[in-house]
Amino acid sequence: MFDLSAYLARIRLDGPVLPDLAGLHAIHTGHTANIPFENLDIQMGLPIRLEPDAITAKLVGQRRGGYCFEQNSLLALALAAIGFAPRRRLARVRMGGEPGGRSHLLLLVAVEGQDYITDVGFGGSCLAEPLPLRVGEYDSGGELWRLRPSDWSPGWELELRRDGEWSGLYWFGDEAVVDADLAFGNHFTATHPGSRFVQNRVASRTTLRERHTLLNGQYRRRLDGVLVEERQISDEREFRALLAERFFIELPDDALLRPVEGIRA
DSSP states (O other), rough: OOHHHHHHHHHHHHHHOOOSHHHHHHHHHHHHHHHHHHHHHHHHOOOOOHHHHHHHHIIIIIIOOOOOHHHHHHHHHHHHHHHHHOEEEEEETTSSSSOOEEEEEEEEEETTTEEEEEEEOOOGOOOSEESSSSEEEEEEEHHHHHHHEEEESEEEEEEEEETEEEEEEEEEEEOOOHHHHHHHHHHHHHHEEEEEEHHSOEEEEEEEEEEEEEEEEEEEEEEEEEEEEEEEOOBBBHHHHHHHHOOOOOOTTTTTOOOOOOOOO
């Protein structure tokens, strides 16, 4: 059985949380602010396990983070325990380009007759709060987001306006998702040589005002959508110190990460 009390403590929420819009908002914002997005197990050569107990042990018990298949699976468990009925959907990541494979997991949650995108696992462009699933532009976390019907295939396009231009983040439709779909997507994302999560160290953490991102040795912090800090990490000691300070990630002393260019041992 899912330990909801431990999860709420992890995201620094005092219960109870009701299955209403205020509750959904509180869960989403608390999750992204306290459970970082990261792929460091992949960079240590460890498998990404999607069993509920494994995800809960890692992200709640060990106070680690994870990527979309872990993050939104954990969120789905918590939402269901509260009384919501989350629906899993798989998205094709665009990041300003052509749609790729179905490699991103998100959730749709109906509240008071309205569906909301509830996605705590999209890394450096993660939603800070749920967005209503309807055509329009939304100011969230100091950034401008847009949802529109796709002209590529029936479904939706989620876009983010940054530096004066709209950039497509991902496409998704309304096809139901089963566990086998997640296993396929997770296997590719965690093991394929062409996956960005195999090629790079990635971490991010998002609040309603701040966005922290780390790509290999490049750290950036945005405040209300504006880049206010940027620096290059030079060595492993500095890398781990930054993980702890800005992303709340404490790696074991004996953890060995794959070397990346620009970060000295």
